[in-house]
Amino acid sequence: VKVASTEVDGRKVFTVRAFNQGIASWLERLPTVWVEGEVTELRRQEQWAAVYFTLKDPESGACLAVQMKRGLFDGLRLGLENGERVHVYGRPVLYEQRGDFHLRALTIERYGLGAHLAALERLKQKLAAEGLFAAERKRPLPRIPRLIGLVTGNDAAAKRDVLTAITSRFPPANVVVAETLVQGPKAAPAMAAAISELATRGADVVVVARGGGSFDDLLAFSDERLVRAVAACPVPVVSAVGHEQDTPLLDLVADVRASTPTAAGRLVVPDLAELQARLDRVRSGLERGARRVLERHEARLAASHERLRRAPRLALERREARLTTAHGRLLALSPRATLERGYAIVRSGDALVREPPPAGTELAVEVAGGRFGARSE
Amino acid sequence: MTEPSFEEAQAELERIVERLERGEVELEELTRLWERGEELYRRCAEQLSLAQGKVEELARRLSREPGGTEPQAP
Numbered sequence: 001v002k003v004a005s006t007e008v009d010g011r012k013v014f015t016v017r018a019f020n021q022g023i024a025s026w027l028e029r030l031p032t033v034w035v036e037g038e039v040t041e042l043r044r045q046e047q048w049a050a051v052y053f054t055l056k057d058p059e060s061g062a063c064l065a066v067q068m069k070r071g072l073f074d075g076l077r078l079g080l081e082n083g084e085r086v087h088v089y090g091r092p093v094l095y096e097q098r099g100d101f102h103l104r105a106l107t108i109e110r111y112g113l114g115a116h117l118a119a120l121e122r123l124k125q126k127l128a129a130e131g132l133f134a135a136e137r138k139r140p141l142p143r144i145p146r147l148i149g150l151v152t153g154n155d156a157a158a159k160r161d162v163l164t165a166i167t168s169r170f171p172p173a174n175v176v177v178a179e180t181l182v183q184g185p186k187a188a189p190a191m192a193a194a195i196s197e198l199a200t201r202g203a204d205v206v207v208v209a210r211g212g213g214s215f216d217d218l219l220a221f222s223d224e225r226l227v228r229a230v231a232a233c234p235v236p237v238v239s240a241v242g243h244e245q246d247t248p249l250l251d252l253v254a255d256v257r258a259s260t261p262t263a264a265g266r267l268v269v270p271d272l273a274e275l276q277a278r279l280d281r282v283r284s285g286l287e288r289g290a291r292r293v294l295e296r297h298e299a300r301l302a303a304s305h306e307r308l309r310r311a312p313r314l315a316l317e318r319r320e321a322r323l324t325t326a327h328g329r330l331l332a333l334s335p336r337a338t339l340e341r342g343y344a345i346v347r348s349g350d351a352l353v354r355e356p357p358p359a360g361t362e363l364a365v366e367v368a369g370g371r372f373g374a375r376s377e
Numbered sequence: 378m379t380e381p382s383f384e385e386a387q388a389e390l391e392r393i394v395e396r397l398e399r400g401e402v403e404l405e406e407l408t409r410l411w412e413r414g415e416e417l418y419r420r421c422a423e424q425l426s427l428a429q430g431k432v433e434e435l436a437r438r439l440s441r442e443p444g445g446t447e448p449q450a451p
Contacts, residue, residue, distance in 0.1 A: 287432070290432045301387065307397075308411065311394055312397060312408070
């Protein structure tokens with residue numbers, strides 16, 4: 001590239017425009033490179049053609065302006081935030097009119113899990129400080145739910161596992177399924193909307209299920225929007241995200257956390273057969289109790305009746321015995337017993353004879369066997 | 378005078394039996410009390426057998442329903 005210059009007093013002088021053009025064309029010959037740094041001052045607006053941020057070297061503080069076409073940036077669906085470490089693939093460009101130098105980014109990749117984890121940890125601390133994960137916020141599940149809301153992807157496994165577990169334990173269960181995205185940048189708002197939608201439609205418990213996935217796959221389950229939607233949900237939420245190590249924040253905010261979709265299904269409904277058996281036990285207990293009460297009354301009544309039948313005779317016999325005794329004593333007092341022993345009562349007229357009477361007195365003699373007349377000598 | 382309840386009748390019957398057993402009863406009262414006792418017994422026995430009939434009927438009805446009552450979502 002030939003850049004025009006003029007000679008002034010023996011100096012070779014470039015116009016600014018020519019100089020910038022020269023630098024720009026020289027820069028264009030440089031290869032496309034990867035640059036590592038931390039995202040700062042990220043600016044993105046719908047009406048702008050490009051997205052701007054400054055790539056910063058966290059150790060030295062060195063800065064590099066970066067531009068990326070907005071369509072390209074949005075297509076990556078990274079959801080980049082300030083402070084994240086990235087690798088930017090691009091070429092150096094000089095904006096000739098202003099002489100500004102920047103890196104034109106062709107693609108961006110998150111650099112390492114470390115940055116992700118740190119971002120996640122910061123979010124976790126923030127939400128924990130707000131009390132969103134507190135144990136006293138946890139609500140108990142309904143014993144027999146009227147309507148179960150299920151938020152799941154259209155991947156068949158998780159949905160089928162939850163539904164199978166529910167219907168095998170409790171066939172009459174009502175479930176309404178909301179299929180949403182469960183992965184990618186739109187998943188979290190979609191799941192958040194589904195949760196409140198299900199609660200509005202009368203679900204009294206909501207299950208959010210996903211059958212496992214890689215760290216990146218499960219990022220949506222740690223999204224702040226989803227976490228807040230669960231916290232705001234008027235009915236209890238069960239999380240059922242199969243994961244191996246890192247607990248998604250959904251698990252922390254959920255009222256109940258199930259290890260797998262199948263476990264979640266078992267948690268939200270009672271076992272109908274067991275319920276039935278318990279009811280039957282209670283019922284037969286009732287029946288036994290009723291019979292026992294009757295039997296006790298019957299025995300008590302029978303005993304009373306038996307005593308009632310005997311009592312009057314006993315009372316009479318006792319009286320009779322008393323009468324006989326009295327009679328015996330009465331008898332013992334009368335002279336008859338004396339006569340029986342051979343004594344006699346001698347009367348003269350009406351008077352008892354206690355002294356020897358004059359000879360020839362008419363006497364009446366009473367002995368045990370009867371009376372006879374006699375005359376004294 | 379309203380019909381005495383089962384418990385009232387049973388309690389009166391038991392009081393009568395105790396009085397009779399203690400023998401503290403005028404002779405003229407003896408047969409009257411006995412008759413009253415029998416009357417109370419008859420009433421209690423009737424009510425009891427009525428209750429028994431109801432229990433048996435209920436038990437029969439429940440055992441006819443296969444698998445017991447269907448639990449309903451409230």
